[in-house]
Amino acid sequence: MTHSVFIDGAAGTTGLEIAERLDGRGEFSLIRLDDAQRKDPGARRDALNAADIAILCLPDKAAREAVELIDTGSGTRVIDASSAHRTAEGWCYGFPELVGRERVADARRVSNPGCYPTGFLALIAPLVRIGLLPADWPYTVNAVSGYSGGGKALIERFEAKGAPAFRAYGYDLAHKHLAEMQAHAGLEHQVIFAPSVVPAYRGMIVEVPLHLGAIDGDPTADRLRDALREFYSGSKTVSVHESGPISELLLEENAAPSDAMELFVFGNDGGWHARLVARLDNLGKGAGGAAVQNLNLMCGLPEAAGLRLPGA
Template sequence: MAAKVFIDGEVGTTGLQIRARLARRDDISLISLAEADRKSRDARLDAFAAADVAILCLPDAAVHEIAAELQALPCRVIDASTAHRTDPAWEFGFAELDAGARARIAAAKYVSNPGCYSTGAIALLRPMIDAGLIAPDHPITINAISGYSGGGKAMIAEFEAGAVTGGFVYGTAQQHKHLPEIVARAGLSRKPIFVPQVGQFAQGMIVQVPLHLAPGGPAAALDALRAHYTGQHFVQVVDRADMGDRINPQRLNNTNMMELTVDGDADTGATVLIAVLDNLGKGASGAAVQNLNLLLGLNEAVGL
């Protein structure tokens, strides 16, 4: 029997991407509301009650409004917003985080999908801490660039209308919404400095973390990544040369893959950790489908 899935907010950027991934599957039955009912509390609650799994693709405030009502319903929930990413009642939906992550996600009633920037940052930093290459209070800086689709419909419209050209840097006040989950899920005790950018391209992402390590640091960091992600399908550790001289943030677009690598100077220990992913794939809708598969007891790669 097909699993019944309701996407609350299916007409947003992430919701549309999730729907596209699920619509072609015969093991999923999508519950959709008529346009007139999409903001109706009663119609939405009826859809939640009928679903095996609901996926919230809503602004944080709207998630908080509906979340309490879902506790009395049997459906399991994946939240694609920022609202619950550090909430201990919600399992963090990064299946490659550690050896027990998949089992925790599969058993959870509530799963919080990671953010796009934080997926790359956590993927790079957690193995460094676990391997003892950096301490939890190490001073960290994170530099990242994303396609403009990460800003949602309003930003997409700005770029596609030509109102923004060349991209921009933002979030320099160090209050970016992804910082709490990076601290909590990477195992940091000190908030990093994070400088995000939006590029003149629709989707794709590069996250970079520069580190001062001991001599030989780049090789040690690469070894730590390889050890952490051995046997993973969607997170691959590659040689720096595999990405080419100029790393293309769009190299993994329309996939749920993330590639990690390391560069730097072995003599000084100056090290750069690098993650490439699709901000709409492993950074959003692809990860949500991966988590949905785990909740349903399926191979996590189905439909991806």
Template sequence: MTVRVFIDGAVGTTGLEIRERLESRRDIALITLDEGRRKDDAARAQAINDADVVILCLPDDAARGAVAMIANDRTRVIDASTAHRIADGWTYGLAELEPDQADRIASARFVSNPGCYPTGFLALVRPLVREGLLGADALLSVNATSGYSGGGKAMVAEFEGGEANTAFRPYALALSHKHAPEMRQHAGLVHAPIFQPAVARAYRGMVVQVPLHLAQLTRPASLTDVAAVLAGAYDGGRVVRFAHEAAIVVRVEDDANTDRMTLRVTGNAATGQALLIATLDNLGKGAAGAAVQNLNIMAGLDPVAGLTL
């Protein structure tokens, strides 16, 4: 079976990466528009309706507009924008979020690709909430750093053109980042976490950290107990893995150029403090790799086909 795929917005950072991953695959037939037609709404609408699956790599409003162009009951959608991540009628495209999440994605018509930062946060937090070890009313914070490719072409140009005269830059200082509602809803939390993202002078890669006081947990538990919950949640998984070995150094580039995500639990047993850590590639499991994984699942293919693990 060959799946016809149209990437709407294939000239951006994520879209280009998805196209590169798919164009050599024999089980995928890419529908493409030349430069003169890619902004022609009639041509786009035709391509969208000819596709079995359309992958949207567009700004939010444009993504909503693209969905409105669908004039059939067959074309399926993977939206890489933030437009539909907490929208009714859309299935969240983090296959590891729940034990049956991949099955939900497989049967869904509309799938929202997760944000890169929420992917790390949710992988760390959701199992603890689901198991009742962390209360839904927990007040959490998340500190995360991404490679500059996560900011798209403008940020790439800024860092590579010499305008960004810095090695590390926190942003979203008003604590109103658009990923926070996504984190809250899909973790099953009452309150959105305090989210402090930053960009580093590395092209790709990401580290996400969630600090915890063990006293926050709903029952007495050790660092080993927290680690056991996370290890159990991802046991046997091919994309998300739990690292049992002690972390000496964790780098933003640890899982760069891959589509995997690595989770760790570190901390200080004497002070009752834990640190949950996820490393991933902001363009891999955080964006293009996740879209390809979702496409594979929706098409009934090997979920890790075309991924680098």
């Protein structure tokens, strides 16, 4: 069976990443619009309603408008890669490892997770769910990303002469990812989120430092790591590294695309402190790869089909 797919916003970074992963896959037939048609509301409406699945790679406002263009009786299912519907009622949060693969497979409306929240939630949500970490803790997230996640304007800025070596932002403490992190980790408080950007095109490191000695229940680094390893056992996209010394974690300037995510738990000798770290591709598991993973599930196909994974 061939599934028709329309990528609304196919010319953008995420849209191009998704199209590359679908290239040559006979299970899908892409509905394409030329440059003029992409700006024609009528042509977009027709394409959205003709597709078995529409993937929205649009700004938030445009994504909401696209959903409104889909007729009530249409059979079109939606994967939204924007942040417009990540905490919206009636939408499935498209993180199958957390919400369940069956739920994504059966959903009509799926909201792709954000790139930074993917790393944070992968680390924290399972541990809060099983009670190893408290829901009422004041979590802090330190993160660094490649510049491709900032869209066309930031890409041009980092690739221009005299580009910045480092960009820190989010100092208004009101980043759009905050609600998503809190809601899907089941937290009582918003996290403090400290994002930054470096001159690497793709890649991301998300870190949550913890003062384990101040948390009830003796949540040692080993226990946290073992719990994450059990939670993600059998996952084709998420791996948990063994304990042991690591001198550094790197983002490569010209890293190859990847749809995998690596999780690390580092603890000090006294057991009082831990650093929980996720390393992923912001355009892979953080965007396009996650959309294709959800698309596979929604179409009843092998979850990892077409993904760029180690050993694939």
